Amino acid sequence: MDTPPAVRARGLTKYFGEVVALDGVDLDVAPGQIHGLVGPNGAGKTTLLGLLLGLAVADSGTLEILGTPVGRALAVPEGVAGFVDGPGLYPSMTAKQNLAALARLRGDDAQTMNIDEAIDQVGLTDVADDRVRGFSLGMRQRLGLAAALLTKPRLLVLDEPSNGLDPAGKKHVYGVLTRLAADGTAVMLSSHRMDDVESLCSDVTILSTGRVAFTGPISKLASEDNELDYRVLTSNPAAARRLARQTNGIKLHDDDLVHDGVELLVISAPVPALDEFVKRLVQDDIAIRELAPVVSPLEAAFLALTEQQENNE
Ligand SMILES: Nc1ncnc2c1ncn2[C@@H]1O[C@H](COP(=O)(O)OP(=O)(O)OP(=O)(O)O)[C@@H](O)[C@H]1O
Numbered sequence: 001m002d003t004p005p006a007v008r009a010r011g012l013t014k015y016f017g018e019v020v021a022l023d024g025v026d027l028d029v030a031p032g033q034i035h036g037l038v039g040p041n042g043a044g045k046t047t048l049l050g051l052l053l054g055l056a057v058a059d060s061g062t063l064e065i066l067g068t069p070v071g072r073a074l075a076v077p078e079g080v081a082g083f084v085d086g087p088g089l090y091p092s093m094t095a096k097q098n099l100a101a102l103a104r105l106r107g108d109d110a111q112t113m114n115i116d117e118a119i120d121q122v123g124l125t126d127v128a129d130d131r132v133r134g135f136s137l138g139m140r141q142r143l144g145l146a147a148a149l150l151t152k153p154r155l156l157v158l159d160e161p162s163n164g165l166d167p168a169g170k171k172h173v174y175g176v177l178t179r180l181a182a183d184g185t186a187v188m189l190s191s192h193r194m195d196d197v198e199s200l201c202s203d204v205t206i207l208s209t210g211r212v213a214f215t216g217p218i219s220k221l222a223s224e225d226n227e228l229d230y231r232v233l234t235s236n237p238a239a240a241r242r243l244a245r246q247t248n249g250i251k252l253h254d255d256d257l258v259h260d261g262v263e264l265l266v267i268s269a270p271v272p273a274l275d276e277f278v279k280r281l282v283q284d285d286i287a288i289r290e291l292a293p294v295v296s297p298l299e300a301a302f303l304a305l306t307e308q309q310e311n312n313e
Pocket of ligand 1: 016019020021039040041042043044045046047048
């Protein structure tokens with residue numbers, strides 16, 4: 001039998017009084033997929049994640065989680081774990097006691113073995129017996145993730161999981177999420193960091209004022225026709241500039257930058273024109289020391305799609 005999708009939403013709509021927080025949202029998340037949810041402030045990200053966690057119900061539309069239709073009752077759907085607006089923790093208890101209490105609340109036996117393992121997975125072993133009151137935001141986020149891991153979820157839902165994490169903490173947590181996904185758990189997470197979403201997620205949904213501006217594989221956003229801005233650092237900026245002028249489809253920006261005393265060209269180009277430019281640089285013996293988009297394809301799409309939708313309001 002085929003494994004059902006982790007999430008299948010059609011036409012989800014949610015109002016808060018007059019405010020339409022979600023407006024006809026369709027969403028598909030496959031098992032083992034890490035799916036990013038991005039959008040400007042107030043776009044509806046937390047509201048959507050809350051529906052997946054059973055913290056609220058939609059006013060209309062249908063939602064199936066792990067193959068089971070979600071009803072009108074407020075309850076965490078079977079197989080789902082996660083948190084929005086930060087994990088709910090007891091400040092006066094230690095990290096370990098928090099996990100034991102949460103397990104008891106769910107009616108599970110507090111299996112010390114699993115608790116130690118979950119704490120180890122998120123890298124909190126050294127502070128397992130410290131009270132949560134003294135934990136930083138990043139440590140709380142990690143403990144919240146450990147609490148979710150204890151339930152062995154098939155869908156993990158996280159609101160801004162990298163909030164408060166230092167670069168090492170982020171790398172650790174992303175490693176945990178990547179391994180979970182490799183074992184078949186679907187992960188849905190919101191973020192304001194496009195670079196994080198690009199490095200971690202295979203798919204993304206861009207929300208703008210409650211509507212889906214894009215949903216699908218991130219690779220589809222980097223379409224060959226899209227024109228992106230690139231920074232180009234070469235061994236011969238003057239010759240590179242001449243070649244850029246002679247290559248069809250390349251637009252040369254006037255505001256070149258100076259990087260460590262070397263002139264950096266800034267160009268706009270669709271992928272085929274960029275390919276042609278690179279070939280010509282190589283033919284003319286000009287070394288390419290750096291070639292990178294000024295903003296990533298996800299960030300460029302995010303800005304274009306959300307601006308477009310806001311202008312249509
Ligand atoms: N409990 C609530 N009562 C009233 N309005 C709400 C409530 N929750 C959300 N909203 C409104 O619904 C819209 C979507 O909010 P939501 O928190 O889902 O956005 P978000 O994308 O998570 O924003 P942010 O990036 O700022 O966290 C906003 O206009 C918000 O003001």
